[in-house]
Amino acid sequence: MTLSVPVAPFRGDETLPDTVDVVIIGGGIVGVTSALELAEAGVTVALCEKGIIAGEQSSRNWGWVRQMGRDEAELPLAAASLEMWRGMDRRIGAPTGFRQSGIIYAAYTQHDAAHWTQWHEIGKRHGIDTRILDGAAARDMMPGMVGALCMALWSPQDGMAEPWIAVPSMAEAARRAGAIILTECAVRALDITGGQVSGVVTEKGRIRARQVVIAGGVWSRTLLRNHGVTFPQLRIVGTVARVEGVTGLPDHPVGTENFSVRPRVDGGHTLTLRNANIAEILPDNIRFLRQFLPRLRDNWREFHLRAGPSFFREARRPRCWSADERTVFEDIRSLDPSPSRQFLRRALANATRAFPAFTNARTTHAWGGMIDVTPDAVPVVDQIPGLPGAIIASGCSGHGFGLGPGLGRLTADTVLARPPVVDPRPFRWSRFDR
Numbered sequence: 001m002t003l004s005v006p007v008a009p010f011r012g013d014e015t016l017p018d019t020v021d022v023v024i025i026g027g028g029i030v031g032v033t034s035a036l037e038l039a040e041a042g043v044t045v046a047l048c049e050k051g052i053i054a055g056e057q058s059s060r061n062w063g064w065v066r067q068m069g070r071d072e073a074e075l076p077l078a079a080a081s082l083e084m085w086r087g088m089d090r091r092i093g094a095p096t097g098f099r100q101s102g103i104i105y106a107a108y109t110q111h112d113a114a115h116w117t118q119w120h121e122i123g124k125r126h127g128i129d130t131r132i133l134d135g136a137a138a139r140d141m142m143p144g145m146v147g148a149l150c151m152a153l154w155s156p157q158d159g160m161a162e163p164w165i166a167v168p169s170m171a172e173a174a175r176r177a178g179a180i181i182l183t184e185c186a187v188r189a190l191d192i193t194g195g196q197v198s199g200v201v202t203e204k205g206r207i208r209a210r211q212v213v214i215a216g217g218v219w220s221r222t223l224l225r226n227h228g229v230t231f232p233q234l235r236i237v238g239t240v241a242r243v244e245g246v247t248g249l250p251d252h253p254v255g256t257e258n259f260s261v262r263p264r265v266d267g268g269h270t271l272t273l274r275n276a277n278i279a280e281i282l283p284d285n286i287r288f289l290r291q292f293l294p295r296l297r298d299n300w301r302e303f304h305l306r307a308g309p310s311f312f313r314e315a316r317r318p319r320c321w322s323a324d325e326r327t328v329f330e331d332i333r334s335l336d337p338s339p340s341r342q343f344l345r346r347a348l349a350n351a352t353r354a355f356p357a358f359t360n361a362r363t364t365h366a367w368g369g370m371i372d373v374t375p376d377a378v379p380v381v382d383q384i385p386g387l388p389g390a391i392i393a394s395g396c397s398g399h400g401f402g403l404g405p406g407l408g409r410l411t412a413d414t415v416l417a418r419p420p421v422v423d424p425r426p427f428r429w430s431r432f433d434r
Contacts, residue, residue: 004336005060005240005367008168010053012183013175019208020044020180022415023200024215025187025223027051028058029163029401030393031215032171033408034415036092039177041416046209047171047179048202050186050219051333054167057217058401060240060369063163063262063270064253065402066103067128068155069119073378073426074399075126080421081406082157088166088405092173097162097265101252106138106145106152106354112257113150120153130155144248144355160253160262163401186329188321190227190390197389201323203330211415213391214384218335218372220394221284222328226320229384232291232432233395234373237278239339241347242365244268248357259350268364273347277371278340281307282314291375291432304340337368371398375432379403381410382429391415392429 024031027049035047067078107113123130131154138152191199199208221233253262352358374395384390393411413420
């Protein structure tokens with residue numbers, strides 16, 4: 001078993017520009033789609049990624065593209081993103097692996113059934129096509145599944161894509177549209193002149209810009225902290241595996257209370273233990289305890305606390321630095337957390353109970369992904385208070401891949417002050433002040 005996630009190769013540009021209209025910090029799906037949107041709008045843009053394109057969570061997620069089950073505040077953005085995913089291969093002239101396959105959630109317990117029945121009503125209010133299936137109808141949609149199902153919720157509009165292919169393909173398209181894509185180029189600090197953001201200082205030199213977009217995922221808080229801005233963001237670790245040797249499964253993603261699986265274009269399946277993430281105990285957990293406590297109280301079963309040496313590493317890490325110093329962004333090019341072997345065993349055991357076809361499954365790859373989380377688990381796309389010229393697009397809380405195209409569009413709308421693709425109010429920074 002290989003403890004890593006494959007990512008399609010992408011070669012960054014070699015020349016650092018002197019001046020652009022916009023600098024984007026972060027080469028995940030939000031930064032890349034923002035660059036694509038801005039370049040297509042005729043804006044000069046440089047994207048700076050400290051490691052490789054999609055080197056962290058943007059290649060390590062499940063690959064689901066869904067509306068079903070999203071927070072109600074995200075639903076308009078999820079619908080807009082799904083529409084963009086449908087046309088993405090044609091738009092960029094390259095494959096993303098997107099298929100509108102539909103997604104199904106199967107409930108084995110009355111508690112889970114009540115949850116999905118309630119969400120069905122939420123979806124109806126937003127015009128989302130979901131259908132409640134009884135146990136017999138659900139089994140017809142999931143050949144090979146055994147056990148006493150209470151019900152299932154089927155969403156025919158939803159689908160899936162291949163994270164390890166999609167984001168590098170989008171980055172190539174952004175470059176063809178005129179964006180400069182810089183890899184192995186860490187941004188050490190924002191460049192601020194007269195209280196206004198005037199560009200960035202990278203490890204390779206300075207880039208002047210009228211606006212800067214911070215789409216750094218779990219690193220956004222660290223960068224902003226150096227400028228005296230407190231972004232309420234924690235991080236959790238998810239575990240994902242690729243398995244092969246399983247045949248006869250549905251050709252669409254399947255989720256249950258304790259596992260999820262989807263087919264991959266490479267012939268394997270992506271398998272995860274649902275509702276299970278590791279929350280390392282770090283100094284920020286203590287700093288933000290009051291803000292995150294309601295979510296922790298409501299979803300305590302999802303989080304497995306883990307104490308270790310990372311607490312002391314984080315406590316010793318400098319909170320401020322000058323732009324001419326080497327930074328943590330250069331020391332850690334890509335976060336590569338270890339997957340939980342316990343989670344993998346449980347996911348495979350749960351999947352085997354539901355689909356006996358998993359009995360002879362072989363795990364070929366396993367990886368961990370560092371997920372950035374906000375107190376309400378909804379992203380932030382907004383001007384940053386106290387930093388004129390700086391815009392944040394971060395805090396995706398594990399939803400960034402599916403929402404990525406919509407988040408990129410909303411970020412570009414914010415940069416260009418044009419009519420937004422959806423109501424931006426659910427994604428504003430000011431909600432944390434309340």
